[in-house]
Amino acid sequence: MRRLLALLLLWTSCSLADPPVLRFSVAESWSMPLVRVEGEQPVEGLLFDLMQGIAREVGARPEYHVLARLRLQQAMDEGDIDVRCYVSTQWFNDRPGHFVWSIPLFHQRDVLVGQPGDNAPTRPEQLPRQAIGTVLGYTYTTLEPLFEQGQLRREDSRSQALALQKLQIGRYRHAVSNELSLQWFNQRLPAEQRLQVLAVLEEQALGCMVRNDPAIPTQGILRALVRMQQSGEIARIMQRYGARVAIDEVAAQQPGK
Template identity: 50%
Template sequence: MRLLPLIVLALSAHVTAEERPLRFSVTESWAMPMIRIENGQATGGILYDLQHRLAQKVGRRAELQVMPRMRVQQIMVRGEIDVRCYVNPAFLQESHYQYIWSVPFMNQRDVLVSRSQPPQDLHPEQLPGHAIGTVLGFTYPRLEPLFARGDLRRDDARTQHLVLDKLLAHRYDYAVSNDKSLEWYNRHQPPGQRLYESSELGNDLMSCIVRNEPDVPTMQLLRAMVRMKEDGEFDEILSRYR
């Protein structure tokens, strides 16, 4: 008879483990429409909707952990993040052998931004000696060789929104932004203070990576991403923020 309480306890522990929230990393330097962060908590945006929907698909709750980008790799190595979204292999300088890539869920264009409309496409190679507004910790494959040679100088800000604020305030003449953040920023500016795309710096497919361990429904999550793409759910989420 004494075995019965032990069996009940074991079953209870098993159910509790299955119901553990899925842990998603959220980088505090992201800006709307990708994510809204208020008082250190993610409260809305494309990735907020995507990650909650993905967790719902596999019967879990989503736990969005907001952290500096520099900490994400450390947390992932320790197995404390289950899913990292909004990433492309070209952006990573470290190995993620314990994670599996999902299908892409969106396309992102990185663009050079200025305060005035250029007469023609203006490329970073034409701006020797200039400071370029960038996000702290972000990697820009097109610009990295120019930074390394000293042809351009990084001027980092903590978030994408602050990068554009500094450009508007004449702290530098050019900055880098993804196209969706630039469109969102301009939506909230009066006509005379809108910023302009000068040229395209990159065009990348963005995916998620999922930790491949027994305590994570890895294959279910990856299949859910495929179904969401086939059913048009990604496009539906993106359309809410256009």
């Protein structure tokens, strides 16, 4: 009887124990449909739903660390985050040895954006000398030579949404945006006020990075992402936030396409 009570107590203690914590990074520069932050915590968005789904799959409690984009690498190096999502291998000169890559989950296009009515396809090198709307901490590989030559000058904003708002009010004539954020920005505007895609600058496969540490279920997280991809859950999350491919016709007009 005494042994039975001890086993029951042990089972009850394990049942009441808090689930393990999984620390996700959230970039301050993200805006809808990727994420919306209130009171320093994400509350909705495509990536919020993805991270919630990952934590649910592995039985963990998600903890979100909202960081400036330039702080993300430092947080990874210091072991302050366990999972970083919406990231490309192209963004790293050296492969982070203490993190493991997931399968590709998203396909992102960075596009050159113009003001309403400016819808003629344009190559960046054809632009006159000017400032162009960019996001603080982002690297734009195809535009770097033009920045170095002084033909284009970065005008950084803290978020993608703010960069598009500045373009809308005429702060500058052109900006760079990822396709998802541009679609979200335009969807509530009348057709004649929508910002226009002028060119596809680059395309990237994005996934997640998971800290390779015995303290967290690294392989379990990677397997969970495979399941979520194969089951169509990730596609449903994207559809929930209106993700769609709407610029194939622009890409087709670019040289070499």
